[in-house]
Amino acid sequence: MLCQICEYLDDPKNQGLRLWENDNLVLFLHLAAINPGHCLLVPKKHAVSINSIPNNVQAELLSLAPQLAQAVSRAVDADGYNIYIANGPVAGQSIEHAAVHLIPRHIDDGFSFALRNNENTIDIEDFKEKLLKRL
Numbered sequence: 111m112l113c114q115i116c117e118y119l120d121d122p123k124n125q126g127l128r129l130w131e132n133d134n135l136v137l138f139l140h141l142a143a144i145n146p147g148h149c150l151l152v153p154k155k156h157a158v159s160i161n162s163i164p165n166n167v168q169a170e171l172l173s174l175a176p177q178l179a180q181a182v183s184r185a186v187d188a189d190g191y192n193i194y195i196a197n198g199p200v201a202g203q204s205i206e207h208a209a210v211h212l213i214p215r216h217i218d219d220g221f222s223f224a225l226r227n228n229e230n231t232i233d234i235e236d237f238k239e240k241l242l243k244r245l
């Protein structure tokens with residue numbers, strides 16, 4: 111069974127909705143947009159998480175995202191943009207297909223990631239040791 115994004119990409123009637131693509135990636139309008147022009151940049155080959163994409167495709171995805179986000183932003187006369195990756199349901203990933211959100215932003219558009227300003231109470235030495243073991 112195909113995931114929603116693979117199904118969307120495979121559907122012949124959606125081919126015209128592709129805004130840009132190369133051998134590994136495709137850019138298309140997000141159907142649940144935060145702002146007009148909100149796009150998803152995804153690998154053509156199914157991958158659930160950003161970490162499960164082959165390294166060469168992951169590098170391509172992450173290196174092209176700023177250029178494409180800037181173009182998307184300029185195309186809708188936005189004041190800036192967000193590049194957003196939700197990895198895992200707890201991070202807001204709602205479809206099991208890795209995606210980079212390119213979100214045009216406008217002054218007073220009412221959208222916010224509302225970052226918290228909590229003190230980072232983690233023990234840095236313990237954290238560093240655990241982190242380095244996992245690289």
Ligand SMILES: [Zn+2]
Pocket residue numbers: 112113114115116117155156157206207
């Ligand atoms: Zn998929």
